[in-house]
Amino acid sequence: MVPSDHPRQSEFAFRVDARLTGDPGKGRGGDVTLGRTGTITTPHGEIQTPAFIAVGTKATVKAVLPESVRDLGAQAVLANAYHLYLQPGPEILDEAGGLGKFMNWAGPTFTDSGGFQVMSLGSGFKKVIEMSVAASAPAGADDAVAPGKERLAHVDEDGVWFTSHLNGDRHRFSPEISMNVQHKIGADIMFAFDELTTLQNSRGYQEESLERTRRWAERCVAEHFRLTDERAGKPYQALFGVIQGAQYEDLRRKACRDLGAMPFDGFGIGGALEKENLGTIVGWCSEELPEDKPRHLLGISEPDDIFVSIEAGADTFDCVSPTRVARNSAFYTAEGRLNLAGAKYRRDWGPLQDGCDCYTCQNYSRAYIRHLYKAKELLSHTLISIHNERFVVRMVDDARKAIEDGTFWEFKAETLGRYYGARV
The missing domain is CATH 3.20.20.105 (Queuine tRNA-ribosyltransferase-like)
Incomplete structure (x- = not known):
């Protein structure tokens, strides 16, 4: 019963x-x-x-x-x-x-x-x-x-x-x-x-x-x-x-x-x-x-x-994905998921994502975080994880706001269109 x-x-x-x-x-x-x-x-x-x-x-x-x-x-x-x-x-x-x-x-x-x-x-x-x-x-x-x-x-x-x-x-x-x-x-x-x-x-x-x-x-x-x-x-x-x-x-x-x-x-x-x-x-x-x-x-x-x-x-x-992929140097951007292990980021002085409001993007460059990852310094895990978690949290928060103001479908189309490109 x-x-x-x-x-x-x-x-x-x-x-x-x-x-x-x-x-x-x-x-x-x-x-x-x-x-x-x-x-x-x-x-x-x-x-x-x-x-x-x-x-x-x-x-x-x-x-x-x-x-x-x-x-x-x-x-x-x-x-x-x-x-x-x-x-x-x-x-x-x-x-x-x-x-x-x-x-x-x-x-x-x-x-x-x-x-x-x-x-x-x-x-x-x-x-x-x-x-x-x-x-x-x-x-x-x-x-x-x-x-x-x-x-x-x-x-x-x-x-x-x-x-x-x-x-x-x-x-x-x-x-x-x-x-x-x-x-x-x-x-x-x-x-x-x-x-x-x-x-x-x-x-x-x-x-x-x-x-x-x-x-x-x-x-x-x-x-x-x-x-x-x-x-x-x-x-x-x-x-x-x-x-x-x-x-x-x-x-x-x-x-x-x-x-x-x-x-x-x-x-x-x-x-x-x-x-x-x-x-x-x-x-x-x-x-x-x-x-x-x-x-x-x-x-x-x-x-x-x-x-x-x-x-x-x-x-x-x-x-668990945002922090799991971060430990392999992957980071989210509006244009899709990228990987800092690539040599092209060695002298990239920009943030992980232009315009991102997370602590990592406000203070650290791709070049520095890539150095940490290549040097096996654990700080790279922390900095990328903060960014990745913020990316997903903000996306869902923005989806909630879009439902409230009646712009959800436009927000979805723009977000997924940028993230996946031709795949969407």
């Missing part, structure tokens, strides 16, 4: 502020779309949506001071329950007063459930699970594992046994354990524990997994409410259900109806999908999920993906 709403849920709120109208062919006219702006209210502040959420996997946005993350305009950060569970341990964060105090971040925080890392690292796919249908596993394979790797995560009805990628220790995650871990970590928004599938899994396994995720969602809600009562002196933590279903419309819609009927505070849209189907799948979910609750799209940051997701009704997004 799924419990009814908890009285403390009023401490978390979402309000729709404006709606996106029209389409590229109709300009500013036309019907109301699924896109919208809104305001999420948490115990540690508001998030104006759409918003890009900076990823601080291990309670740090890699190579960037929390103060710099604030200054570049990020409204919230997302940490990873799997990694923080393994190191330093949720008890440490609880003693510190929660994730925000632990990392000196005063704003809103998110934690994912750890399910993605349990499944992906447990399958030997390192940072990501191969979502392409061209992956090495044959179609219909229900035990996809990376080439040359062995399975380190095993799913059963109660939860998942997995092996730590740090030291080989064996651990157990279940809905109840994930809720306990995330409550101790103390983020404002956390996600229910779910099973992640790949596009290689058979239709039959997708159906089986979806039902398991539904049952786990019920258990997450029950344990979340129990812990909310037990930890009455702590700020209320919102719980988002996670929508799976791969690329099957009926499964995605069923998951939305099933979890949408549960007393979640919001929803995460996750799982396996191909890039060209992103907007369609997010749209299915937005049509089914409760209108008065926020929708978080897990793991995207490419400009075209962000725009199509905003149109389809996603409110917040997260991705």
Whole structure:
């Protein structure tokens, strides 16, 4: 039996502020779309949506001071329950007063459930699970594992046994354990524990997994409410259900109806999908999920993906990409992503992006940052990461403003036209 709403849920709120109208062919006219702006209210502040959420996997946005993350305009950060569970341990964060105090971040925080890392690292796919249908596993394979790797995560009805990628220790995650871990970590928004599938899994396994995720969602809600009562002196933590279903419309819609009927505070849209189907799948979910609750799209940051997701009704997004590519000297510009490793930047005294308002571009040249990268000085990671995070945060902020003033379609066309050039 799924419990009814908890009285403390009023401490978390979402309000729709404006709606996106029209389409590229109709300009500013036309019907109301699924896109919208809104305001999420948490115990540690508001998030104006759409918003890009900076990823601080291990309670740090890699190579960037929390103060710099604030200054570049990020409204919230997302940490990873799997990694923080393994190191330093949720008890440490609880003693510190929660994730925000632990990392000196005063704003809103998110934690994912750890399910993605349990499944992906447990399958030997390192940072990501191969979502392409061209992956090495044959179609219909229900035990996809990376080439040359062995399975380190095993799913059963109660939860998942997995092996730590740090030291080989064996651990157990279940809905109840994930809720306990995330409550101790103390983020404002956390996600229910779910099973992640790949596009290689058979239709039959997708159906089986979806039902398991539904049952786990019920258990997450029950344990979340129990812990909310037990930890009455702590700020209320919102719980988002996670929508799976791969690329099957009926499964995605069923998951939305099933979890949408549960007393979640919001929803995460996750799982396996191909890039060209992103907007369609997010749209299915937005049509089914409760209108008065926020929708978080897990793991995207490419400009075209962000725009199509905003149109389809996603409110917040997260991705590690801005800092990950920065560590390989890649930086974003209005004309596309470039790489400082090229020799042509050796005597380039201009900023990473002309007109950019980030700290890096206001103070450092391409030539200097390239020198740092070539000399293996870690400051290059910091300076490029600040710029890349600011680039994506500002783009989403500007998209929100464009919805509000009725210029979204023009802004989208100009932004993507410059970024991708002839590819758009």
